[in-house]
Amino acid sequence: MSASPPLIAVEGVGKRYATSSGPIEALQDVSLSVGEGEFCTLIGPSGCGKSTLLGMLGGLTAPDRGRVLVEGRPVTGPDPRRVATVFQDPGLFPWRTALENVEFGLELQGVPAARRRAVATDLLGPLGLAGFAGKYPRELSGGMRQRVAIGRALAIDTKIVLMDEPFGALDEQTRLLMGEWLLEIWRRTKKTVIFVTHSLQEALVLSTRIAVMTARPGRIKSVLELGMGYPRPMESPELVALRAKLWHDIREESLRAMGGDQ
Ligand SMILES: Nc1ncnc2c1ncn2[C@@H]1O[C@H](COP(=O)(O)OP(=O)(O)OP(=O)(O)O)[C@@H](O)[C@H]1O
Numbered sequence: 370m371s372a373s374p375p376l377i378a379v380e381g382v383g384k385r386y387a388t389s390s391g392p393i394e395a396l397q398d399v400s401l402s403v404g405e406g407e408f409c410t411l412i413g414p415s416g417c418g419k420s421t422l423l424g425m426l427g428g429l430t431a432p433d434r435g436r437v438l439v440e441g442r443p444v445t446g447p448d449p450r451r452v453a454t455v456f457q458d459p460g461l462f463p464w465r466t467a468l469e470n471v472e473f474g475l476e477l478q479g480v481p482a483a484r485r486r487a488v489a490t491d492l493l494g495p496l497g498l499a500g501f502a503g504k505y506p507r508e509l510s511g512g513m514r515q516r517v518a519i520g521r522a523l524a525i526d527t528k529i530v531l532m533d534e535p536f537g538a539l540d541e542q543t544r545l546l547m548g549e550w551l552l553e554i555w556r557r558t559k560k561t562v563i564f565v566t567h568s569l570q571e572a573l574v575l576s577t578r579i580a581v582m583t584a585r586p587g588r589i590k591s592v593l594e595l596g597m598g599y600p601r602p603m604e605s606p607e608l609v610a611l612r613a614k615l616w617h618d619i620r621e622e623s624l625r626a627m628g629g630d631q
């Protein structure tokens with residue numbers, strides 16, 4: 370056992386939101402640690418606090434109870450040198466080209482123009498956007514726009530990338546291809562990814578670990594370790610069995626979230 374702390378540690382975290390109809394308990398006693406280089410997926414019913422938890426890792430939301438540590442230090446606010454986030458909505462600047470959008474984070478960091486152009490240009494190839502550097506978001510497909518948003522997060526070269534349903538708005542085929550592509554990038558860059566999805570298949574083919582969350586208030590219900598390598602054929606007996614277990618846990622919580630019996 371190594372003595373160094375995990376890259377990310379979530380310790381007994383709770384979060385309550387004040388709303389017009391009274392307080393809502395979004396997260397309750399959530400603990401999770403994620404090691405360097407992991408691809409850890411959060412999955413759970415809508416409203417169980419996945420985005421809230423991601424927001425805490427990114428320093429955008431503060432916990433009411435417990436603490437969140439990155440590299441052993443409490444997160445007190447956004448730290449774009451350590452953590453990059455890809456949101457569900459690509460949120461590109463319409464007046465910037467694909468290349469200029471990918472450069473954005475580097476610009477914020479004060480990276481000189483020639484250097485940031487070189488970094489962004491190098492990224493466009495693996496993003497499958499080499500021929501689209503000068504195109505504006507309106508001239509790109511949904512999948513391409515999302516890849517630009519991912520490129521923007523990868524360009525700043527943080528150790529940690531948070532991804533909140535990055536492929537949620539895409540059609541199934543594009544989504545499958547994007548998953549393959551993301552896996553390639555992750556394996557090549559050895560970044561640590563925290564990924565949120567509602568897709569069981571996406572979780573199973575991509576993750577080193579899947580944390581299933583309960584219906585609100587969100588807690589960690591179970592953690593599935595996926596020891597096997599990549600690529601992972603969905604029809605393999607191992608994955609079929611894991612899918613059944615995952616669905617069992619998620620189904621229970623989704624029913625609870627919908628006000629069902631379980
Ligand atoms: N800023 C806020 N103010 C009040 N309530 C909030 C706020 N943000 C989130 N909530 C509530 O906290 C709960 C958790 O929200 P969160 O967005 O984290 O869920 P989620 O798991 O990401 O859901 P989804 O899968 O639909 O994206 C929800 O009930 C939501 O309504």
Ligand SMILES: [Mg+2]
Binds near residue numbers: 419420421533
């Ligand atoms: Mg969410």
